[in-house]
Amino acid sequence: MNAPSQTAVLVLGGTGRTGSLVATKLAERGLATRTAARHGADVPFDWDDPTTHTAALTGTDRLYLVTPVLRVSYADQVAAFLDLAEAAGVRHVTYLSTYGGDQAPTEVDIKAVEDGLAARGALTHSILRPAWVMQNFSDAHLPVIDGVITVPTGGGTEAFVDAADIAAVAVETLLAPEAHAGAQYAPTGPQALTVGQVADTIAALTSRPVRHQDLDPEVWIGGAVAAGLVPADYAVMLRWLTGGIISGNGSTPNDDIEKVTGQLPSTFHDFARRNVRAWTAPVVG
Structure with a gap:
């Protein structure tokens, strides 16, 4: 059954890994959808340019929330945007958080955004x-x-989980917000793998040697900061993300994807087989 024509979803990060898939899948299911991003989306949206916010929200009642990337402090920006969203008629938000987001370091605003959503009585929400x-x-x-x-x-x-499976869960929450109000899902793949096993899978499919280099996290983080790949304050996020795996507290398989979508999640082998050109296509430079 198609959703009523008066409903529409605004997909932030609409050109990104999950947002683009969410928008496509929603459109296929008959729900009016508008992507938002700094470039290449249906409407311009920039977290640092509030003049883009109100226009992006016009005519929407549901929101796929992707917070600013490569930052640790953004809760105030998100709260101000959600104030506008409420005023514009948005009644449900699906938030793309991070595995273990409720236990994120206090220096990172992941949990602050989750808590802020939960405190809003005028909105229902789902957390991924x-x-x-x-x-x-x-x-x-x-x-x-x-x-x-x-x-x-x-x-x-x-x-490890396929972004398409994350998007599939998000789509269900946006199609039927009332059925997923207050829900917290942790989409995972069906196997707990080492990066060495990931490397072995890629090597087998490409017939090329691939291995995992495991190194001191501070060396890796320091190198990323020194190379300008991430801001210096983002080191706390990288330390937390890698620290979970190093300590043995990386994500473990669960049935959330199947429970919400009715479909089994992709294995890494299936994902790698579908995307083998990512490792075999000639580099153009």
């Missing part, structure tokens, strides 16, 4: 706390460089 996404290995986040994936994990495991 996904595991590390599989796409990290096929894009610039954790790329294979000269046959090596470099990231500190201490040999720990993570239930």
Whole structure:
């Protein structure tokens, strides 16, 4: 059954890994959808330019919330935007948080945003706390460089999840907000894998040697900051994300994706097979 025509969803991060998929899947299900991003979306949206906020919200009653990236302090910006969202008629928010977001360091505003949503009586909300996404290995986040994936994990495991499966869960919460009001989901893949096992899978599918280089986290974080890949204050986020795996507290498989969508999550092998060109296509430079 198609959703009523008067409902519409605003998808922040609408050109990103999950947002673009959320928008496509919602449109396929018959729900009017508008993507928002700084460039290339249906409407312009910039967290640092409040003049873009009201226009983006016009005519929407549901919101896929993606907070500013590569930042740790943004709760006040998000709260101000949600004030506008309420005034514009938004009645449900699905928030893309992070695995274990309710236990994030106090220096990072993940939990502050979660708590702020829960305190808003005029809005229902759903929180998604996904595991590390599989796409990290096929894009610039954790790329294979000269046959090596470099990231500190201490040999720990993570239930890597396909962004498409995260999007599928988000879509269900946006199609039927009343059924998912107050819900907290932690989408994961079906297997807890080491990055070494990820490397072995990529190597087998590409017939090229790939290995995991596990190194001291402070060396890795310091290198990312020194190279300008992340701001200096973002080190606390990287330390927390890698620390969970190193300490043995990485994400573990659960049935949230199947429970919400009725579909089994993708395995890393299936994901890698579908995206093998990410590691075999010639580099154009």
